[in-house]
Amino acid sequence: MSTREEIVSGFYNEYSEEDRLTRSRHGQLEYATTMAYIHKYAGPGSKILEIGAGTGRYSVALAKEGMDVTAVELVEANLKILQESSKGITGIKSYHGDATDLSRFSDNAFDVTLCFGPMYHLYEKTEVNKAIDEAIRVTKPGGVILFAFISVYAIMYANYFQGNWAAGEEENFTTDYKVKHFKEQLFTGYEVPEFEALFDTKPVEWITTAGVDGILEPIEDRADFSIPDKDFDAFCKWYLAISEKRELLGCTNHLLYICRKK
Numbered sequence: 001m002s003t004r005e006e007i008v009s010g011f012y013n014e015y016s017e018e019d020r021l022t023r024s025r026h027g028q029l030e031y032a033t034t035m036a037y038i039h040k041y042a043g044p045g046s047k048i049l050e051i052g053a054g055t056g057r058y059s060v061a062l063a064k065e066g067m068d069v070t071a072v073e074l075v076e077a078n079l080k081i082l083q084e085s086s087k088g089i090t091g092i093k094s095y096h097g098d099a100t101d102l103s104r105f106s107d108n109a110f111d112v113t114l115c116f117g118p119m120y121h122l123y124e125k126t127e128v129n130k131a132i133d134e135a136i137r138v139t140k141p142g143g144v145i146l147f148a149f150i151s152v153y154a155i156m157y158a159n160y161f162q163g164n165w166a167a168g169e170e171e172n173f174t175t176d177y178k179v180k181h182f183k184e185q186l187f188t189g190y191e192v193p194e195f196e197a198l199f200d201t202k203p204v205e206w207i208t209t210a211g212v213d214g215i216l217e218p219i220e221d222r223a224d225f226s227i228p229d230k231d232f233d234a235f236c237k238w239y240l241a242i243s244e245k246r247e248l249l250g251c252t253n254h255l256l257y258i259c260r261k262k
Contacts, residue, residue, distance in 0.1 A: 004183045005074060005098070008121045011186055012075040018055040025227050026216035030254055031057065032236045033212040033243055034116075034148075037256055041144040042067060042112045049110040049138060051099045051131075052117025056082035056092075063092035070110070072097040074118075099131040105138045113139045116148040119195075123181045123188055128198065136202060139261045145204065147257040148212075152179050152189030154253040157218040192249045195257060204259035210243040211252030 002010075016023075021031040038058070042048055044066030050059045053071035055078050063069040063086065071086075071094040073079040079096055086092045095104065099118035115135045122128045135145050152172055160168030172180055172189060181188045196209060219225055227235055242248065249255060 004121065004123070004127075007183055007186060009075045009077070013077050017078055018057075018081055020054075021057050024217075024220060025225075025232070026213045026220055026253070028232070029216055029236060029239060030213040033210070033240055034058070034146075034256065035061070036240050037146065037210065037212075037258065038062070038112070038114070041146075041258075046111045047109070048112050048114065049105070050114040050116065051097075051102070051135060052115060053082060053094065054078050054117055056085050056094070058114065058116065059092060059094070060086050060089060063089050067091060069093070070105075071095070072099075072102070074098050100127050100134065101130075102134040102138050107137055108140045109138050111140055111143050113143065113145045115145065119147055119149045120187050121183075123183045123185070132198060132202060136204060136261055141261050143261050144207070145259050145261065147259075149195050149255055149257060150187060150189045151250050151252060151255060152191060153250045154215075154217070155187065155189040157215070157251065158253055161218070192246075192255070195255075199257070199259060202259075203262045205262060207258040207260055208244050208256075209249060210256045210258070211249050212243065212254045212256060213252055214239055214243075214248070215251050217253050 021027040047068045048062055050069065050071045053059045053073045056071060059069045059071040059082065069092045071082060071092065073082060073094065073096065076096065079094060082094050086094065099115060113135050118131050122131055139145050155172060156168050171185060174180060179191055179194060192209060199206065
């Protein structure tokens with residue numbers, strides 16, 4: 001059987017992660033909303049750890065803003081792009097590593113920790129908890145941690161209205177509609193209360209849960225979809241204003257769980 005790292009790396013070796021946040025409106029909205037939340041808690045001089053940094057879209061941008069950024073990425077192909085794109089930029093270091101083992105970093109080392117990719121690909125409860133515990137451990141008391149996760153319902157809306165609903169239902173739910181998590185899914189989705197409950201016994205204080213890309217992904221393929229450039233900035237501001245509404249969270253693909261270390 002393939003390991004989790006092999007499955008995840010196999011996907012990203014064939015997928016263009018580098019332009020994911022720029023090539024579509026839902027990617028652009030995800031980036032704009034996520035950066036807005038980062039800027040609530042970090043600024044020039046902040047010591048940042050990004051776990052699951054991908055090709056470095058966030059890490060490189062934050063380093064250019066004067067933050068002290070450390071990036072960790074599991075997939076070697078993504079890490080290579082990150083290292084190339086960060087050449088000549090001061091204030092950024094990058095390492096190959098896994099979210100479940102941050103032993104190279106000391107306790108209480110970072111002001112803000114970003115865990116943006118790993119929770120999409122972790123399935124075993126022990127590994128999920130280890131990744132959460134490690135992110136908390138390396139963050140300073142009073143520091144903020146942003147965990148990205150995916151809505152299981154948005155997975156269904158975005159991927160299974162092309163005559164393949166039954167396959168999506170079987171992959172993501174049990175026969176009594178409980179959410180499934182297993183590594184062959186590649187991407188695993190959560191109900192919002194289910195993800196929030198992972199932190200019930202952790203030494204953190206919940207700040208908020210927010211969506212970052214709304215319903216754009218499942219509707220962007222429509223022939224009549226259009227958000228022209230002249231409207232997009234206003235649309236991003238509008239979405240940021242409603243991004244924490246509980247009644248909308250299940251429909252957004254990517255979400256942020258934001259907490260403060262006690």
